[in-house]
Amino acid sequence: MTIRNGFGTISDMLTLKHSENCDMSASLATVFRECHRLRRHLRDLKDEIDRGPRILKARQTHLANEEQAHKLAYDTIKKLKLKQKDDEGSLKTIEQQLSRLATRAMEVTTMKEMQATKSEIDQATAKKNVLEDTILETITDVEDRTADLPNVEKRWADAQAEFKEYQLEAKERLDRMIEDQKRCDAELLKQDAMIPPEVFGQYSRLVKGYGPDGLAGLKGLICQQCRSKVTEGQRNDLEGGAFVCCSSCGRALYPNGD
Numbered sequence: 004m005t006i007r008n009g010f011g012t013i014s015d016m017l018t019l020k021h022s023e024n025c026d027m028s029a030s031l032a033t034v035f036r037e038c039h040r041l042r043r044h045l046r047d048l049k050d051e052i053d054r055g056p057r058i059l060k061a062r063q064t065h066l067a068n069e070e071q072a073h074k075l076a077y078d079t080i081k082k083l084k085l086k087q088k089d090d091e092g093s094l095k096t097i098e099q100q101l102s103r104l105a106t107r108a109m110e111v112t113t114m115k116e117m118q119a120t121k122s123e124i125d126q127a128t129a130k131k132n133v134l135e136d137t138i139l140e141t142i143t144d145v146e147d148r149t150a151d152l153p154n155v156e157k158r159w160a161d162a163q164a165e166f167k168e169y170q171l172e173a174k175e176r177l178d179r180m181i182e183d184q185k186r187c188d189a190e191l192l193k194q195d196a197m198i199p200p201e202v203f204g205q206y207s208r209l210v211k212g213y214g215p216d217g218l219a220g221l222k223g224l225i226c227q228q229c230r231s232k233v234t235e236g237q238r239n240d241l242e243g244g245a246f247v248c249c250s251s252c253g254r255a256l257y258p259n260g261d
Contacts, residue, residue, distance in 0.1 A: 231251035
């Protein structure tokens with residue numbers, strides 16, 4: 004039997020009521036799902052933006068190290084050349100000493116004087132040999148380092164070019180992220196405004212306390228935040244448009260597909 008009133012049949016009214024509940028469920032679920040996505044994306048953007056200064060500092064440190072290596076390459080060659088000059092001066096002094104000792108050796112008249120002179124000649128000769136070896140090593144080192152200077156210049160030029168390229172890319176990326184951040188902030192405001200007033204207070208407390216993780220999808224009976232299982236009744240309430248929180252972690256749930 005069909006029962007009618009002034010607004011249609013009871014069957015029509017039940018169908019309308021079911022349709023309204025489905026719309027409410029779908030609407031709240033859609034809003035929560037989008038709010039969750041936007042808040043997570045905004046968190047990721049903020050983390051990426053906050054990393055920028057640290058990455059820049061690391062890049063600046065690397066550039067400063069390359070600049071120091073470039074300067075050190077030239078300073079080392081300069082010091083080696085000064086050392087070579089000093090050693091050559093010492094070698095000249097010893098050669099003059101050996102010349103005087105050779106003259107004295109021709110003039111000594113006693114065995115004691117001869118032995119003393121020979122000892123001085125041996126010591127001076129040993130010093131002369133060490134200096135000659137050192138000077139030769141220094142000359143070789145200078146030649147090798149001088150030959151490597153084109154590579155030093157290339158490394159320094161590459162480091163400067165890489166830093167300049169990084170600065171340009173970092174600025175472009177930062178500008179994109181800031182624009183994305185503004186767009187998402189505006190969209191989040193719109194989505195938040197669609198949340199029913201009787202739900203908004205608890206929703207606000209959750210996102211204030213947990214950030215984006217104040218919301219969690221429900222897949223089947225499993226909360227995607229804590230992986231705990233909810234009851235069939237909780238899922239039915241959620242699908243009916245109710246505001247439901249996970250009994251384990253307290254996050255606001257939304258259907259996230261089976």
